[in-house]
Amino acid sequence: MTLYSRVRPLAFTLPAETAHELGKRTLRAAQSTWPTRQALRAAYRYEHPALEVDLFGTRFPNPVGVAAGFDKNAEVTHALEALGFGFVEIGTVTPYPQAGNERPRLFRLREDEGMINRMGFNGHGMESVKERLEADGTPRIPLGVNVGKMNASNEREAVEDYRRVFVRLAPFADYVVVNVSCPNTPDEFDEASPEHLRTIFETLEAENEWDVPILVKIGPDEPEEAVLDLVDIVQEFGLDGIVATNTSTSREGLESPNREEWGGLSGKPIADRSTDVIRTIAAYTDGELPIVGVGGVDSAESAYAKIRAGASLVQLYTGFVYQGPTTAKRINRGLVALLERDGFDSIEAAVGADLE
Numbered sequence: 001m002t003l004y005s006r007v008r009p010l011a012f013t014l015p016a017e018t019a020h021e022l023g024k025r026t027l028r029a030a031q032s033t034w035p036t037r038q039a040l041r042a043a044y045r046y047e048h049p050a051l052e053v054d055l056f057g058t059r060f061p062n063p064v065g066v067a068a069g070f071d072k073n074a075e076v077t078h079a080l081e082a083l084g085f086g087f088v089e090i091g092t093v094t095p096y097p098q099a100g101n102e103r104p105r106l107f108r109l110r111e112d113e114g115m116i117n118r119m120g121f122n123g124h125g126m127e128s129v130k131e132r133l134e135a136d137g138t139p140r141i142p143l144g145v146n147v148g149k150m151n152a153s154n155e156r157e158a159v160e161d162y163r164r165v166f167v168r169l170a171p172f173a174d175y176v177v178v179n180v181s182c183p184n185t186p187d188e189f190d191e192a193s194p195e196h197l198r199t200i201f202e203t204l205e206a207e208n209e210w211d212v213p214i215l216v217k218i219g220p221d222e223p224e225e226a227v228l229d230l231v232d233i234v235q236e237f238g239l240d241g242i243v244a245t246n247t248s249t250s251r252e253g254l255e256s257p258n259r260e261e262w263g264g265l266s267g268k269p270i271a272d273r274s275t276d277v278i279r280t281i282a283a284y285t286d287g288e289l290p291i292v293g294v295g296g297v298d299s300a301e302s303a304y305a306k307i308r309a310g311a312s313l314v315q316l317y318t319g320f321v322y323q324g325p326t327t328a329k330r331i332n333r334g335l336v337a338l339l340e341r342d343g344f345d346s347i348e349a350a351v352g353a354d355l356e
């Protein structure tokens with residue numbers, strides 16, 4: 001029995017967002033001194049050469065990262081590193097602070113091991129995130145920055161929002177993600193329309209004096225043609241990869257009473273759908289376009305399924321909530337065992353294995 005399996009029932013009596021805030025406060029305290037950070041590292045980090053991934057000109061110590069939304073404001077990146085993750089994606093960061101939707105806006109679906117959220121891009125805004133990254137320093141692991149727009153922005157203003165956050169935070173980033181797939185922000189226009197995407201990518205490429213890799217994050221609910229259209233645009237602009245996927249508006253097969261809540265569904269219920277999207281992209285691009293796989297990863301097996309479908313890296317949020325601080329270590333250990341079982345000498349050798 002892990003400590004978290006004893007703490008979790010208690011944490012789960014709290015509203016989901018309160019528990020999340022409490023968890024983050026604990027992590028922030030834990031990362032604030034060198035000895036506590038070292039103690040976490042000793043307990044939770046797991047290193048193995050087979051887990052290392054070279055991507056985007058950066059070395060990832062392992063392929064298991066924290067997905068956007070967990071640390072929107074870059075408050076606990078060092079603690080997440082100490083807990084054994086291979087990279088952290090902060091954000092979504094918007095140009096100005098934003099309150100997001102009214103609470104409650106985050107719901108556990110325990111029976112389904114999922115969550116529904118309609119946070120609505122709550123966050124401290126880019127200036128505050130920049131100051132924190134300067135004060136705390138960036139973590140020892142690669143840092144992704146997920147950029148977004150203000151909820152009230154129209155199509156033209158949205159492009160300027162992405163541009164501003166990009167210019168402000170790209171100097172800290174090992175990669176940047178353009179998030180055009182949030183299902184719970186009130187948009188008056190189609191964020192994923194080809195014309196809009198072209199304008200965004202053109203604008204960011206023109207500003208990219210740091211040559212930071214730029215990826216785009218897509219949702220799991222698009223029909224295959226729309227996914228492939230997006231891949232065409234990504235390749236047309238020479239972008240560096242795709243993060244697949246964001247949360248879903250589907251409610252298929254759910255048991256929990258909270259399934260009636262509106263917002264984006266995450267966790268186990270979207271795992272297979274998200275893996276299908278990864279496989280579609282990898283097959284269409286012959287494995288040439290890097291994919292960061294996310295959606296329902298909570299074990300070595302679920303991470304490995306995404307890697308074999310074509311993901312070079314994976315991320316998780318909901319799995320971390322259900323599995324606690326040992327999540328990254330367990331997954332990484334398990335991945336090494338799965339690689340050995342299947343005769344691969346590295347994660348990189350297993351990427352896309354199911355496509356052949």
Ligand SMILES: Cc1cc2nc3c(=O)[nH]c(=O)nc-3n(C[C@H](O)[C@H](O)[C@H](O)COP(=O)(O)O)c2cc1C
Nearest residue numbers: 067068069091092117246266267295296316317318
């Ligand atoms: C509470 C919550 C907030 C999230 N916020 C963001 C966000 O700000 N930007 C983003 O791109 N994705 C956001 N996501 C989506 C996750 O990054 C991820 O794509 C999705 O949850 C699927 O992964 P999971 O099943 O491991 O949670 C959020 C997810 C949750 C649960």
